[in-house]
Amino acid sequence: MASVTTPQKTASGFKISRRWLPYVLSLPALLVCIGILVPFFTAVVYSFQRYRLSQPWARQFNWGENYLNFLYDPAFWNTLKISLIYAGVTVVLELALGLGIALLLQKRTRINNFVSIMLLMPLMTAPALAALMWKLMTNPGFGILSYLASLVGLQNFRWASSPDTALLTVVLVDIWVYTPFIMILLLAGLRSLPTQPFEAAALDGVPRSFVFFRITLPMLTPYILTATLFRLLDSIQQFDIIYAMTQGGPGNTLTVFQVEAYLNFFQSTNVGRSAALMIILWAITYILSNIFIKNWLRLRERARGEA
Amino acid sequence: MESTSLLERILRGVALVLVVVFFMFPILWIVLMSFQTNETILSVPPSVIFSPTLENYQALITGKLTTAAGTLDIAFMRNLGNSVFLSTASVLIALLLGVPAAYAFARHKFRGSEDIAFTLLSFRFAPPLLVLLPLSLYFQKLGLSDTYFGLIWVYQLICLPLILWIVRGYFEDISADVEYAYRIAGHSWFATFRKIALPLAGPGIAAAGLLAFIFAWNNFVFALVLASADKQPVTVGALAFVTASGIQYGQIAAAIVLSIAPVLALAIYAQRYLVEGLSLGAVKG
Numbered sequence: 145m146a147s148v149t150t151p152q153k154t155a156s157g158f159k160i161s162r163r164w165l166p167y168v169l170s171l172p173a174l175l176v177c178i179g180i181l182v183p184f185f186t187a188v189v190y191s192f193q194r195y196r197l198s199q200p201w202a203r204q205f206n207w208g209e210n211y212l213n214f215l216y217d218p219a220f221w222n223t224l225k226i227s228l229i230y231a232g233v234t235v236v237l238e239l240a241l242g243l244g245i246a247l248l249l250q251k252r253t254r255i256n257n258f259v260s261i262m263l264l265m266p267l268m269t270a271p272a273l274a275a276l277m278w279k280l281m282t283n284p285g286f287g288i289l290s291y292l293a294s295l296v297g298l299q300n301f302r303w304a305s306s307p308d309t310a311l312l313t314v315v316l317v318d319i320w321v322y323t324p325f326i327m328i329l330l331l332a333g334l335r336s337l338p339t340q341p342f343e344a345a346a347l348d349g350v351p352r353s354f355v356f357f358r359i360t361l362p363m364l365t366p367y368i369l370t371a372t373l374f375r376l377l378d379s380i381q382q383f384d385i386i387y388a389m390t391q392g393g394p395g396n397t398l399t400v401f402q403v404e405a406y407l408n409f410f411q412s413t414n415v416g417r418s419a420a421l422m423i424i425l426w427a428i429t430y431i432l433s434n435i436f437i438k439n440w441l442r443l444r445e446r447a448r449g450e451a
Numbered sequence: 452m453e454s455t456s457l458l459e460r461i462l463r464g465v466a467l468v469l470v471v472v473f474f475m476f477p478i479l480w481i482v483l484m485s486f487q488t489n490e491t492i493l494s495v496p497p498s499v500i501f502s503p504t505l506e507n508y509q510a511l512i513t514g515k516l517t518t519a520a521g522t523l524d525i526a527f528m529r530n531l532g533n534s535v536f537l538s539t540a541s542v543l544i545a546l547l548l549g550v551p552a553a554y555a556f557a558r559h560k561f562r563g564s565e566d567i568a569f570t571l572l573s574f575r576f577a578p579p580l581l582v583l584l585p586l587s588l589y590f591q592k593l594g595l596s597d598t599y600f601g602l603i604w605v606y607q608l609i610c611l612p613l614i615l616w617i618v619r620g621y622f623e624d625i626s627a628d629v630e631y632a633y634r635i636a637g638h639s640w641f642a643t644f645r646k647i648a649l650p651l652a653g654p655g656i657a658a659a660g661l662l663a664f665i666f667a668w669n670n671f672v673f674a675l676v677l678a679s680a681d682k683q684p685v686t687v688g689a690l691a692f693v694t695a696s697g698i699q700y701g702q703i704a705a706a707i708v709l710s711i712a713p714v715l716a717l718a719i720y721a722q723r724y725l726v727e728g729l730s731l732g733a734v735k736g
Contacts, residue, residue: 270669272686272687277707323474383580405580433573
């Protein structure tokens with residue numbers, strides 16, 4: 145595999161260029177990213193400061209005060225709660241739906257292939273624009289969904305503008321956009337499974353529920369894990385859909401981490417609190433993504449080894 | 452495979468129809484809406500039978516909307532142009548920087564290579580606002596806020612990791628022996644890279660580029676924080692348009708259609724690469 149790393153080195157000049165070549169090749173990409181790494185450390189510093197854009201003179205280190213304040217801050221607990229609920233609900237529903245649709249489309253027929261290509265369209269729609277589409281459809285005056293709701297007896301169903309149904313509405317948009325992502329991954333997984341176990345099970349007349357829970361599901365687990373963690377990382381950071389739909393409202397119904405940080409920064413100009421919020425979100429995603437990358441690398445190695 | 456009963460086939464058919472309706476209806480409805488006048492849109496109950504009009508698109512393209520209250524300027528075409536420019540430039544730069552780096556990571560296990568590759572990948576998973584909020588203050592100091600240069604730089608956060616990881620996978624799949632044979636024949640590494648590695652990884656590079664373009668086009672939060680009206684892409688522009696024009700629903704629908712159409716066309720065109728790209732090559736096969 146890596147036989148290229150041991151070429152005969154004759155001239156010493158060649159040796160040096162060989163040694164430095166990879167660094168030279170990857171340096172530009174790195175430099176571009178380092179410029180963007182600096183703000184990360186700045187964010188850490190800000191999170192330990194009392195810093196409001198409206199009162200620059202009062203800026204000073206207050207060490208852990210921003211974080212300590214969170215303990216007694218109902219708005220923070222609301223943010224944490226909403227973020228976790230949002231991530232949990234969307235991922236579970238999308239997983240169930242995505243798996244169901246993948247099973248439905250498993251056979252390689254012309255219709256199934258066509259449908260699976262069509263389902264790429266919601267996924268490729270910008271989430272912010274998808275939210276606007278649903279906003280038009282749920283408009284109380286003329287929205288088709290409001291009209292359909294009134295047909296089934298929900299006369300004043302106010303979708304995103306009511307605190308009771310706002311979460312439901314944005315979750316619906318999230319499901320619309322991202323279920324196809326899980327479906328596509330699981331469909332690829334399903335279609336790459338070896339056929340022998342299934343043929344053997346069919347020969348033995350094994351019941352289909354048994355085949356599903358004992359053969360399909362375990363063999364699909366790596367794909368399900370990948371899809372789940374990918375979605376979990378994105379979902380707990382959701383901003384576009386919620387901001388475009390309600391800007392975190394009504395009230396503070398939908399102030400998930402990134403929306404709350406954005407509003408803190410630009411509306412109440414509280415840089416310190418905003419940075420502390422982002423550091424906490426980053427810690428959550430860092431832990432999740434570490435689990436994810438390890439798991440994913442193992443998968444990648446295995447896929448490469450078997451190929 | 453197995454014998455399916457009639458009932459099962461009917462149930463499957465119904466489920467398939469429901470799936471198609473749920474996922475396709477919103478797009479279809481917005482497209483229909485974009486060909487309607489405000490009067491038709493506001494009529495209750497909604498009807499799919501109407502005489503289509505092009506006036507919404509006309510208003511967007513000419514940038515002038517005449518209403519009873521007077522003429523309204525629409526800068527939407529400018530947003531569309533910004534989207535095209537920002538996405539294209541970002542992807543080209545990311546390819547220029549990312550492809551050589553991907554080659555280095557695939558071919559040379561040098562010290563720190565895995566750490567660097569991970570750091571770059573971790574950008575894919577970090578909360579964007581963590582970096583964006585301090586960056587917006589820096590950009591103000593540096594005079595980079597609200598410039599194309601600044602935006603394209605930040606867009607590298609989306610494009611570079613994607614290109615790096617997908618293209619790296621493709622380079623790793625090329626047998627190193629082919630390249631080595633070419634080297635033995637007396638060609639420089641650059642000639643080898645250009646004549647052997649690049650053409651062989653070509654499809655992967657194209658796929659990564661297309662995906663990066665789609666992701667850059669669909670990005671919302673970067674430009675929301677860093678750009679003002681005349682530099683904004685369609686995602687932010689459309690939201691501003693909704694806020695500004697209020698009740699011009701037909702034009703809003705047309706703007707959404709114009710904003711998503713290029714990307715959907717690209718996605719359908721490149722659909723077979725999408726699976727691999729979306730999972731960063733995690734599920735090859």
